[in-house]
Amino acid sequence: MSPPTSAEPSGAPAIVAERLHKRYRGTTAVHDVSLRVHRGEIVGVLGVNGAGKTTTVEMIAGLRRPDGGTVRVLGLDPQRDRARVRQVLGVQLQDAYLHGALTVAELVGLYRSFYPHPRPAAELLGLVGLDGQRHVRFEKLSGGQQQRLSIALALAGAPRLVVLDELTTGLDPRARRRMWATVEGLRDDGVTVLLVSHAMEEVERLCDRVVLLDAGRVVATDTPAGLVARAGATTLDDAFVTLTGKQLEDVE
Numbered sequence: 001m002s003p004p005t006s007a008e009p010s011g012a013p014a015i016v017a018e019r020l021h022k023r024y025r026g027t028t029a030v031h032d033v034s035l036r037v038h039r040g041e042i043v044g045v046l047g048v049n050g051a052g053k054t055t056t057v058e059m060i061a062g063l064r065r066p067d068g069g070t071v072r073v074l075g076l077d078p079q080r081d082r083a084r085v086r087q088v089l090g091v092q093l094q095d096a097y098l099h100g101a102l103t104v105a106e107l108v109g110l111y112r113s114f115y116p117h118p119r120p121a122a123e124l125l126g127l128v129g130l131d132g133q134r135h136v137r138f139e140k141l142s143g144g145q146q147q148r149l150s151i152a153l154a155l156a157g158a159p160r161l162v163v164l165d166e167l168t169t170g171l172d173p174r175a176r177r178r179m180w181a182t183v184e185g186l187r188d189d190g191v192t193v194l195l196v197s198h199a200m201e202e203v204e205r206l207c208d209r210v211v212l213l214d215a216g217r218v219v220a221t222d223t224p225a226g227l228v229a230r231a232g233a234t235t236l237d238d239a240f241v242t243l244t245g246k247q248l249e250d251v252e
């Protein structure tokens, strides 16, 4: 993986979010959310549907402007320093829009062209198991293949920080394991990962720490084992239910 680029100030934590706040008309989606992610950490953002996970990570990625609070990504303001943040941050979002008529190879080429030191195309396709689909148009891919491509595109610029929103939702068990191995490879390379997930097994396997959100607020931040201990539970599923008072409906 490439060394830190000149766009990346040295020394700053990967993410510092302080008292983030976001309202959509009548709804407060995110209420005073603060979180800190150290370089090289894999941090999970966990919560039921509507807890504010996507809104929070979109504000961190600079894709949504907070109504209150501050965000720094590797020391940069994602709103003010958009161009520099884009060079060091990769984002895979739910429902990413990609041009259906372009092939897998064309989309990978397009995304690689945005970055000064992109990962090789063959490596990106190999990571997500799409080597055999290079010449297939995006619109002809299955839902799981489209999702895997969106992960490859998030990694196109060899980012130092990656935001993955529902990495493996909807993927078959083999593809899911492959994506987990991909994230473990990122960890080995010292890449920081912010991972939105509903899947407890995934969080337990991959995450150093978990930020548990409920109704737009941070309920707890701890290691997966710490959350289990704090809740007096035996599994992360049970800890989730105890700490939020809610069932996690989308556990895979």
Ligand SMILES: Nc1ncnc2c1ncn2[C@@H]1O[C@H](COP(=O)(O)OP(=O)(O)OP(=O)(O)O)[C@@H](O)[C@H]1O
Binding pocket: 024, 025, 027, 028, 029, 047, 048, 049, 050, 051, 052, 053, 054, 055, 056
């Ligand atoms: N563009 C929007 N306009 C209005 N309300 C929104 C918008 N986006 C999200 N919301 C509302 O904000 C709240 C938080 O949504 P958000 O998508 O951040 O939650 P989430 O935890 O990511 O949910 P999910 O697990 O379903 O993806 C929800 O009540 C949602 O209905």
